[in-house]
Amino acid sequence: MMLNSDTVELDLPPSHSETESGFSDCGGGAGPDGAGPGVPGGGQARGLEPGEPCRKDLQHLSREERRRRRRATAKYRTAHATRERIRVEAFNLAFAELRKLLPTLPPDKKLSKIEILRLAICYISYLNHVLDV
Numbered sequence: 001m002m003l004n005s006d007t008v009e010l011d012l013p014p015s016h017s018e019t020e021s022g023f024s025d026c027g028g029g030a031g032p033d034g035a036g037p038g039v040p041g042g043g044q045a046r047g048l049e050p051g052e053p054c055r056k057d058l059q060h061l062s063r064e065e066r067r068r069r070r071r072a073t074a075k076y077r078t079a080h081a082t083r084e085r086i087r088v089e090a091f092n093l094a095f096a097e098l099r100k101l102l103p104t105l106p107p108d109k110k111l112s113k114i115e116i117l118r119l120a121i122c123y124i125s126y127l128n129h130v131l132d133v
Contacts, residue, residue, distance in 0.1 A: 061069070070076060095113055102119050104111065111119065 071080075095116055098120055099111060099116050102116065102123055104119065
């Protein structure tokens with residue numbers, strides 16, 4: 001999912017205070033009664049959570065810094081790990097399907113991924129040679 005500069009979404013971990021993350025002048029901090037400035041129940045009029053960055057605070061950050069902060073969130077890391085797990089499973093499934101098409105003795109011999117690729121190259125070369133003859 002790609003976010004443009006207008007819809008940057010940051011979920012800073014609870015260990016980051018507003019001063020550490022650079023969002024202290026946003027007005028999202030809680031007042032003495034625990035509510036945000038002028039909004040009952042905390043937050044801001046726009047619906048931001050306390051401590052969530054304002055748009056004006058994100059403008060002074062470089063594109064790379066906004067990307068780095070977005071990637072530092074637990075939500076992003078979880079989503080990335082899920083995508084990576086799906087990618088690796090698809091990759092392994094493709095190798096398993098390729099392995100089924102290759103002749104080996106014994107037929108159920110376990111091959112590494114590089115062995116599967118090398119055997120596939122040799123087998124394709126052999127089939128091309130058979131077709132050319």
